[in-house]
Amino acid sequence: MTDTPATAAETFPIERLREFSTRVFAACGVPEEDAALAAGVLASADLRGIDTHGVARLPQYHEMFEQGRINPRPNIHAVRESPATATVDGDNGLGLVVGPRANEMAMEKAERVGTGWVAVRNSNHFGAGEYYPLQGLPRGLIVWAMTNSPPQVAPLWGAEKMLGTNPISIAFPGMEEPAVVIDFTTSAIAFGKVEHAARKGATIPAGTAIDRDGRMTTDPREMLDGGALLPLGGDAEHGGHKGYCLAAMVDLLAAALPGANWGPFPPPFPAHLPEPPRSVGLGVGHMFGAFRIDAFADPAEFRRQVDDWVRTMRSTRPAAGTTGPIIPGDPNRRAEETRREHGVPVIRPVVEALERVAAATGVPFR
């Protein structure tokens, strides 16, 4: 998920970025505790090299608050609940608050009864997916997080955006080896890569996007001009039906089940995206699932197995011209090591956007 900044960057200590975000959320009317929680989700992404989901998003959240599209003081509450399950209504609160609260419920349920599943409606963008499973690791929990999102992806053989990039995240703790941290969108390519290629006048890989008539294109501008991303796999002969199935699975579980807007209908984020043609539920949806490891296995033995799995995958004979497989989560862990020590590089356009947020809110950025 790491994207090396293409332009000049200024470096900030993570605590500075976290504090700025906390104070901006507070200035938007978010209670202190929630503001700190939300800022922590952004800071986690910044630390771990997911530059698209960290402080760079703060201006978009700020804009959503400015337009009254997010409720700063939501009454987040369960509308159905049992010891192992719940459906939560986020009351149109910040996804960076609704997500962590619902995930906490799922984790507490798992701690009490072995597994906990919490479906969420009436939320919005919940930040980087890996944040949620990372919370489970120190508690001996395997946490699974899914969310739907505004439409960017065409179903196989479709010519328009009907599904979000609908990410899936899950993590498994090792004993001596670092955790396996899985976090991926179910589209063939990230929308950010298409935007990046368009800015640079570059092409995108064949089989990752279509134009407005549903024809494959390598021209990012054709995707942006009424086209769509393809689901993971691309076309039918490369398994595009599987990516479509994955996006559908997330959409039906994380949005249709709790009563959120599914398919092409989630509300826009950022605010300048087009309004959907109709509403079929409340906000966007998430699904959090947690497993207490000792409900299934001896935790120490399982962690040793994860260590063995990690070492086994690393010892795979490398493909010609590569240094061999990495482990899911490696790039983010390395980014975290570097950035804890040396700070977080923030590219110039993001610094400028944050300065505008500082001016608008009166929260000093420097």
Next chain:
Amino acid sequence: MTDTPATAAETFPIERLREFSTRVFAACGVPEEDAALAAGVLASADLRGIDTHGVARLPQYHEMFEQGRINPRPNIHAVRESPATATVDGDNGLGLVVGPRANEMAMEKAERVGTGWVAVRNSNHFGAGEYYPLQGLPRGLIVWAMTNSPPQVAPLWGAEKMLGTNPISIAFPGMEEPAVVIDFTTSAIAFGKVEHAARKGATIPAGTAIDRDGRMTTDPREMLDGGALLPLGGDAEHGGHKGYCLAAMVDLLAAALPGANWGPFPPPFPAHLPEPPRSVGLGVGHMFGAFRIDAFADPAEFRRQVDDWVRTMRSTRPAAGTTGPIIPGDPNRRAEETRREHGVPVIRPVVEALERVAAATGVPFR
């Protein structure tokens, strides 16, 4: 999943195939009730057009019994259990029996407490994945099934087989519309398609397989000669890391967690595949998860949302040169309609293999 037979086929009523399988399993020492259960799993695949996972597999199961590799009378038992969770040891029984019994446990748990999760070790090939979620539909349950399998897939940047094709299956019931039935392997292409292309002297799509040095190849013989399938997505620029993450997720949840053999170590199926270099657990592993819909939503309202989802996806503007998106499960449902009425076509080589099983077991095939 339907594969149109390339060679002449003979047509059999599904009940004839089911009865033959039942009697063959019984002849292998499987108790009556288990034999009928296992034959039902194969018959479901035959009916629904999944020709690779129906009666065509019977000779392989028979061979496994002949070689003493499967326990015909297993003591299938929970080694850990709570109201919503269990880990089950299949005692090296037939996967077609261990799978349905563990899935039944997950469904009963969901009926009692809202969700049920059952991880399984010491099993083997459990048949077509979609069988399991299909069992949940008439009971108002969303069922999720995963299994690992012997290695066929290279992790991204690897040059050898380290992961199974590790399928994921889940289904969502509609009200007036048919259910959305999702069932896919996490490799870029099915191994059967590589074998088929090799027999016909055809090529396979670029980006779906590698040769023994880890280089992309379109020659199916190079994949078969020490190469590997690629994970869904193919190479890094098309999202191959995501398919690797998916295969890893299934492997760690469905195999490492319950104590089955993960990664490259599951025992061979069919029996002629190479023996793994070491054992890290017991047999292959599965994971079954079930949700009672009314734990999360009003069931009638959810079914209406699924209907709306289905109609919305079908109404997607079609890509140029296509008739537009289909719904996951459509091809299998249509196959079932046809085959219930007209019987199941079985290609000549499979008929001959079944005749050999008939001769070996004394169970009449015709």
